[in-house]
Amino acid sequence: MNATRGPERQLEEATLSSGPSENRGGTTVAGRSPAQLTWLRLRRDRTAVISGVTLVVLLVIALAAPLIEWMYGIGPQDQFQHALDRYGMPVGPGGGVSGEHWFGLEPGLGRDIFIRMTAGMRTSLLIAFAAATITSALGVVAGTLAGYVGGWVDSSIGWFIDVALALPFLIFALAVVPTVSLRFYGPREAVPAGFQVAVIIGIFAVFGWAGTARLVRGQVVSLREREFVDAARVSGAGLGHILFRELLPNLWAPILVSFSLALPAYITAEAALSFLGIGVLEPVPDLGRMIERSLGYLQTDPAYVFFPGITIFVVVFAFNLFGDALRDALDPRSTR
């Protein structure tokens, strides 16, 4: 073997060669599963590594928000009115950036922006993950059923997909969220944060499943006629077995990609809802509402607009990059 080649290169060659595993350069190389191949490809992709590491850091920050709070010594509800001038504007450069307040203070209430952002990220990510998981699960079930069973099941699910996709999301959400809250809590009662979060996730679930369902349905229709499905059917496998043991393993790649691209979409959508004032309510910190509040200070305190705005951009950007890289890594035809 060529001695200048790195071990990883040899590994890849071993995977690509269809023959039985050979003994090369003294190391035994076994065949690789598609998952291992994907992992290998991801690790080679510089964009994937950078965006992946960024995501892990962001996730850790979001999960460790209470720990960061403790180390930072400031809570998201603490107010620092004394650091504001008499117009309620933070004193100092960049909206009151200092060693004590890393990203400065909110005008008016004087809360610490950095700690509110870490806490806000936790809210956003929690909602996005929950929504993406639920919509993917619903979409996969509906899509596989429609694609595999066909007939009237297919047409009725297809029609539901059409209706779900025809509903104007923002306007509908705008109308439904307050209505549902009003149904369970009176106009004077405070709506608990957990309830509001559940309503938002529910809204995403009602709208989001259709896209995944349509994607999965298309895949299933093309898989349905393949020999391995016929073989399973002839050997007497039940519907559940065919759906979950035969079809589903072949659908992981598109599902994973749509899941990973749904995450930034839900982060964006949740921020948009909060921006419109129907997302997560005060005092729970949230990125979208921070931007909504900050836009009122566009001229007087631009730094307040930029910190949350850029943070949300970085989060969505990293998710988008990683989703793209994952798609390439999962696609056997991609040449990288």
Added chain:
Amino acid sequence: MGRFLLKRSFSALLTLLAVSVLTFLMFFVLPRDPVTGMCPKNCNPERLERVRQELGLSDPKVEQYLGYIKGIFVGRDLSSAQGGYCDAPCLGYSYVNNEPVSATITRVLPVTISIVVPAAILWLSLGIGLGMVSAVHRGTWLDRAAIGFALTGASLQLYFVGGVLLLAFTYHWGIAPVPHYTPFLDNPVDWAGGLVLAWVALALLFSAIYARLSRAQMLETLSEDFIRTARAKGVPRSQVYGRHALRAAITPLVTIAGLDIGAALGGTVITEITFGLQGLGRTAVDAVRSGDLPTIMATVLVAAFFIVTANLVVDLLYAAIDPRVRLK
């Protein structure tokens, strides 16, 4: 073609009906009492009762719904407090705006159309152009710059971009006027000036998505046999890219563009709020905030109408562009 058109129109109509039933159920069945939301501030019990009577809220729900639908198609009688007879596209009467909802819609719809149509032209030409150029020059710095732009744009938030644009162009440099709407026929220059920031913001975000899509489509097309054949026949490069490849690559984009434009016409909520323009989206937001149910219902329906119509138009366009679809 005729049968195809008929079948698609029928299913579009069915979808719209479903949306209308859903919206109706949502607003008239779900909340405890729609009237409290509908009546402006300082409502006394007598007035509430009168509103309830006028709206026919004590009638069976099915009857209420049928009345609403009948109003849309042939018009219907409303009580005198609601302006008497309501003409054909009757969407009810708003107690908050004190006018028929159809009057509100006809007032705000031109604003949304004026935002969306020029912005769509801008984002389509910019996005597709960029995608084509980067596909043709694959792997060069130009390509990488285009990909970078596309990925950045796809991750930006409209309210943030809008805020930054406003800050820079209106407040800081004073180049662009404060966003406002003047009807095109009154003063085209003022019309464009008042909306240009909204167009730019929308175009920045959407063209990024189209650049990415059209680049991928173009790369796929360029690797196909008919392109090689055309090149081998001696067709000039520019003609191969401009005619043969572009036409094949653009077909899937028509679908997405149609759906995006349809959805945007239903109300560019965030854009309108960010730039303070009173279009369909902002009207919907205002209606929700003031609990103006007839207006909420109307905006949802109009938005759904645009989405469904866009779907239909896209299907027909698709058949017109791609001969393979027509054969089926």
